[in-house]
Amino acid sequence: MEKFDNVVIFNHPLINHKIAHLRDKNTSMKEFRELIEEITTLMTFECLREVPTVEIEVETPLEKCTQRVVKDNSVVIVPILRAGLGMVNGIHVLFPTARVGHIGMYRDEETFEPCEYYCKLPDGIEDKVVVVVDPMLATGGSACDAISLLKKRGCKDIKFMAVIGAPEGVEKVAKAHPDVTVFVSTLDRGLNENCYILPGLGDAGDRLFGTK
Ligand code: PRP
Ligand code: URA
Numbered sequence: 001m002e003k004f005d006n007v008v009i010f011n012h013p014l015i016n017h018k019i020a021h022l023r024d025k026n027t028s029m030k031e032f033r034e035l036i037e038e039i040t041t042l043m044t045f046e047c048l049r050e051v052p053t054v055e056i057e058v059e060t061p062l063e064k065c066t067q068r069v070v071k072d073n074s075v076v077i078v079p080i081l082r083a084g085l086g087m088v089n090g091i092h093v094l095f096p097t098a099r100v101g102h103i104g105m106y107r108d109e110e111t112f113e114p115c116e117y118y119c120k121l122p123d124g125i126e127d128k129v130v131v132v133v134d135p136m137l138a139t140g141g142s143a144c145d146a147i148s149l150l151k152k153r154g155c156k157d158i159k160f161m162a163v164i165g166a167p168e169g170v171e172k173v174a175k176a177h178p179d180v181t182v183f184v185s186t187l188d189r190g191l192n193e194n195c196y197i198l199p200g201l202g203d204a205g206d207r208l209f210g211t212k
Helices: 013-023 029-047 085-092 141-152 167-176 204-209
Strands: 007-009 053-059 064-070 075-081 102-107 114-120 129-133 157-165 181-187
Touching: 007 167, 013 029, 013 157, 013 181, 029 085, 029 129, 029 157, 029 181, 029 204, 075 085, 075 141, 085 129, 085 204, 102 141, 114 141, 129 141, 141 157, 141 167, 157 167, 167 181
Parallel strands: 007 181, 075 102, 075 129, 129 157, 157 181
Antiparallel strands: 053 064, 102 114
16 A cells, blocks of 8 residues: 555554454354453554643642643544444543544445444534544545534544544544544455455454344
């Protein structure tokens, strides 16, 4: 795949270890959900490295000092339904007060084009750091449309986080939205004839919610 300045591929042994279990078809729904959350938390360290901070005064047992803490209410998490929901708690562990906007999209089974069916975003989202989450970045259609929708709502600081990316999808989002950093845990080989990621992990939504 071409190299893009706005793409971060983690390829970290601790994350890859968890992804190996995530891919396994024998992994239970409970373990799958926990692994998605844990991987998301690990990725969030890097994804939100530049989160806004403010200075506060702290008194240690020895003296007063100034410290920087994360600015309250500066991050909004936007999962793409359904599977993106599985990543929300992984960010909430670190940013418990982050509000959550929801964008509902499903892929048409024949054209593989995304269809939007729901959108509810918190007021003031345009001034926040917006983290769009979806475990699977396949053709990139859902991610591109979700990001475009957020830009139409005035969002200026958008990051996209996926657990597994196909080169086709990563490239599509990176080119369509050069101002958005795309964080992907691991880059897979490609897509099959049904636009599923290979080797991938199957249908993330079904595995998270036990629908198949
Ligand atoms: C999956 C996945 C992404 C999308 C990725 O959702 O969670 O949203 O496909 O594919 P793309 O990059 O080709 O657009 P799906 O449409 O299966 O809906 P679901 O999460 O409700 O199962
Ligand atoms: N959506 C999934 O859940 N898995 C894929 O491999 C592609 C899209």
